Amino acid sequence: MIEKGNHTIVRYGTCTKDCYGSCVFKGIWNDKAREYKFLSAYPLKDHPFTNGFFCQKFNRRQELIYHSDRLKNPLIRTGSKHINSFKPINLKKAIDIISKKLIEIKERRDPTSILGAFYSGNSGLISMYAPLRFFGKLGATVTSGGICNEGGCAGLKKLFGTYSTTNPFQLNNPSTQLIVIWGSNLSENNIHAYFLVKKTVKSGTKLIVVDSRRTLIAEKAHTFLHIFPGTEYLLAKMIINELIVRKEYDENFLHKHVDSFSSIFLEVAKIDKKKLLSQIGINYQTFQDFIELLIQFKHHTLFNIGYGVQKDFYGGRIIITIALIQILLGNIGKPGTGLIYSQSDFLKPLISPLQNYIAQGESEFKIKEIPIIKLGSSLSSGNYEMLFIYNFNPASSLPNQNLLRRALSDKNLFTVVIDLFLNETTKYADIVIPAKFDLETDDFISGYYIPSLSVNIGGPCPYKDCMSNYEFFQRLAWKIGYENLGIFQESEKEIFNNCLNMLPSNVQEDINLRGYYLLFDNNSVPFNNLEFPTPNNQIQATGPHFEFGKKELNRKLTRKKNEFLLISPSHSHFLHSQLGQLNTKFIDEFNKVFLASEDIKTLDLEIGDKVHVSNEYGAKMYTLEESPILKPGTALIYSGISSTSEGFPNVNYFIPDEPEEMGFSGAYNSAIVEINKMH
Numbered sequence: 001m002i003e004k005g006n007h008t009i010v011r012y013g014t015c016t017k018d019c020y021g022s023c024v025f026k027g028i029w030n031d032k033a034r035e036y037k038f039l040s041a042y043p044l045k046d047h048p049f050t051n052g053f054f055c056q057k058f059n060r061r062q063e064l065i066y067h068s069d070r071l072k073n074p075l076i077r078t079g080s081k082h083i084n085s086f087k088p089i090n091l092k093k094a095i096d097i098i099s100k101k102l103i104e105i106k107e108r109r110d111p112t113s114i115l116g117a118f119y120s121g122n123s124g125l126i127s128m129y130a131p132l133r134f135f136g137k138l139g140a141t142v143t144s145g146g147i148c149n150e151g152g153c154a155g156l157k158k159l160f161g162t163y164s165t166t167n168p169f170q171l172n173n174p175s176t177q178l179i180v181i182w183g184s185n186l187s188e189n190n191i192h193a194y195f196l197v198k199k200t201v202k203s204g205t206k207l208i209v210v211d212s213r214r215t216l217i218a219e220k221a222h223t224f225l226h227i228f229p230g231t232e233y234l235l236a237k238m239i240i241n242e243l244i245v246r247k248e249y250d251e252n253f254l255h256k257h258v259d260s261f262s263s264i265f266l267e268v269a270k271i272d273k274k275k276l277l278s279q280i281g282i283n284y285q286t287f288q289d290f291i292e293l294l295i296q297f298k299h300h301t302l303f304n305i306g307y308g309v310q311k312d313f314y315g316g317r318i319i320i321t322i323a324l325i326q327i328l329l330g331n332i333g334k335p336g337t338g339l340i341y342s343q344s345d346f347l348k349p350l351i352s353p354l355q356n357y358i359a360q361g362e363s364e365f366k367i368k369e370i371p372i373i374k375l376g377s378s379l380s381s382g383n384y385e386m387l388f389i390y391n392f393n394p395a396s397s398l399p400n401q402n403l404l405r406r407a408l409s410d411k412n413l414f415t416v417v418i419d420l421f422l423n424e425t426t427k428y429a430d431i432v433i434p435a436k437f438d439l440e441t442d443d444f445i446s447g448y449y450i451p452s453l454s455v456n457i458g459g460p461c462p463y464k465d466c467m468s469n470y471e472f473f474q475r476l477a478w479k480i481g482y483e484n485l486g487i488f489q490e491s492e493k494e495i496f497n498n499c500l501n502m503l504p505s506n507v508q509e510d511i512n513l514r515g516y517y518l519l520f521d522n523n524s525v526p527f528n529n530l531e532f533p534t535p536n537n538q539i540q541a542t543g544p545h546f547e548f549g550k551k552e553l554n555r556k557l558t559r560k561k562n563e564f565l566l567i568s569p570s571h572s573h574f575l576h577s578q579l580g581q582l583n584t585k586f587i588d589e590f591n592k593v594f595l596a597s598e599d600i601k602t603l604d605l606e607i608g609d610k611v612h613v614s615n616e617y618g619a620k621m622y623t624l625e626e627s628p629i630l631k632p633g634t635a636l637i638y639s640g641i642s643s644t645s646e647g648f649p650n651v652n653y654f655i656p657d658e659p660e661e662m663g664f665s666g667a668y669n670s671a672i673v674e675i676n677k678m679h
């Protein structure tokens with residue numbers, strides 16, 4: 001914290017919007033101002049990844065902090081559930097009601113019937129894990145797992161013993177001569193990596209893009225493979241077969257570093273190229289161009305794989321098949337090679353002790369857990385009477401919304417939501433607690449694209465009833481008789497300082513000096529000794545790799561002409577259900593279903609028609625729109641309705657809540673929908 005004069009103070013901050021950037025900035029504050037205390041944010045110019053700029057989504061954060069819709073008082077329900085009908089209530093009264101209810105349920109039933117549901121929301125470690133002190137002491141149940149990239153992480157972990165194997169600064173390593181962007185819309189969702197890729201392409205690196213959407217980065221590629229969604233593993237199979245037939249694999253690498261690699265050879269021995277090409281949706285020449293580049297730049301090729309690819313029932317295995325291409329070519333552990341996916345595993349040794357201390361997880365408590373993706377069916381079981389939701393907007397982001405919302409509507413379920421704004425989830429709350437903004441709390445943020453640990457040095461919040469997650473649960477703990485327990489006596493600031501002191505001195509120094517610590521620099525090549533954290537230090541290639549999903553693939557490939565594979569990416573100006581208050585001019589996009597022009601013609605429809613989108617999970621009405629970037633047979637609806645406005649149906653009504661099989665994350669891109677004209 002630096003005093004700047006004129007009442008202004010500089011504090012380091014990190015954008016906590018659960019995004020690739022984890023942008024670190026200098027926040028300028030005027031603590032003496034009555035309300036608008038946070039004045040502006042300046043992204044760090046010398047940060048080697050974010051390079052001094054924010055994304056288009058969120059470069060006006062001060063407007064969000066003091067937005068007129070921000071919640072400033074606790075609210076208590078006045079109308080029926082499923083609408084945001086509340087009246088303000090005094091904070092003390094709100095805590096009284098919640099604590100009475102909690103004690104009554106705890107004494108009448110098992111405390112496991114009290115459920116804490118949370119996800120990464122505000123990605124701070126204290127924000128996420130400190131409430132576990134409360135749930136642990138109570139003996140309650142909490143959600144576990146995730147809804148995002150966990151399937152792919154599980155797949156890569158099976159191969160390498162870790163899902164983080166490459167430093168993303170390899171994008172700019174002089175040895176990188178070919179970059180393959182596989183299913184990642186960098187130009188909209190990861191603009192800092194996009195910036196690095198554009199820079200390296202300008203200096204001569206070749207670029208291949210594999211995607212079911214013709215994204216902006218696809219336009220810049222030397223070769224673009226516009227594939228049907230869900231056919232990634234077929235493409236991987238064809239590539240591996242071709243490399244084997246042409247004897248272009250790295251035999252020495254396979255023998256030395258890959259356990260059971262022969263199973264890969266057996267599995268791809270017989271393929272029907274013509275059939276596969278038509279299933280994938282590309283021509284032979286495009287495929288050959290890809291192969292030639294892979295061969296030409298063997299040992300100089302880097303893959304960047306997006307999360308959308310694994311949002312499938314078989315997501316982990318799909319990522320494995322893509323990774324096998326790099327393994328076969330020996331493109332691992334050398335400068336300019338590898339697989340960029342999630343880098344958060346690199347941070348585990350650094351942050352695990354912090355997490356344990358913050359959550360007090362290893363002390364006297366054992367918390368019962370349920371998978372977050374199954375929240376709807378768990379609540380439907382009748383096993384829970386009280387629900388706390390923080391860091392999470394499940395009525396927007398979880399699959400099978402009909403099931404979930406039915407469960408949330410149960411009048412016997414007492415629900416407390418802690419949030420900044422009214423949203424889809426608060427529609428089911430009995431009491432809403434106004435949250436502090438991330439920049440108003442002290443916290444650590446661990447990046448997952450760039451392996452970094454950075455901080456928010458909390459500034460003052462002008463609204464006296466707003467609380468951080470920890471402050472709320474601490475106060476509730478005091479109210480129900482835990483006031484003398486040491487774990488509830490520490491302030492958030494003390495927890496933050498204790499965490500900082502637990503970090504190695506070089507990490508502390510970097511954080512104090514510039515607000516962040518980076519695990520790698522441009523020259524770091526993780527696993528260059530090719531020893532992986534597996535039982536024999538080799539990559540584990542035990543198959544089968546390709547014998548899966550036949551039933552699912554057939555379902556995807558043999559659809560009726562009005563059936564479409566549904567994809568639900570986030571919009572370029574939103575982060576799923578966030579930032580709706582800032583980017584209102586794009587809100588109409590959530591009311592639309594997008595199809596390729598060929599499909600609109602085939603169905604004899606017109607742009608602007610009202611169409612009925614349905615499947616076994618739900619049915620909603622949308623306005624039809626054409627998208628020139630889609631592959632025929634694909635329907636696109638943007639995920640995460642961003643506000644509480646009526647008439648914007650959430651795409652997750654159509655998504656099955658059956659999780660991905662390896663990491664139990666969401667199979668968001670596995671749904672098939674029927675589209676019919678409304679009459």
Ligand code: SF4
Pocket residue numbers: 015016017019020021022023054055056057058059191
């Ligand atoms: S949303 Fe992402 S890219 Fe945008 S400012 Fe935040 S961290 Fe950076």
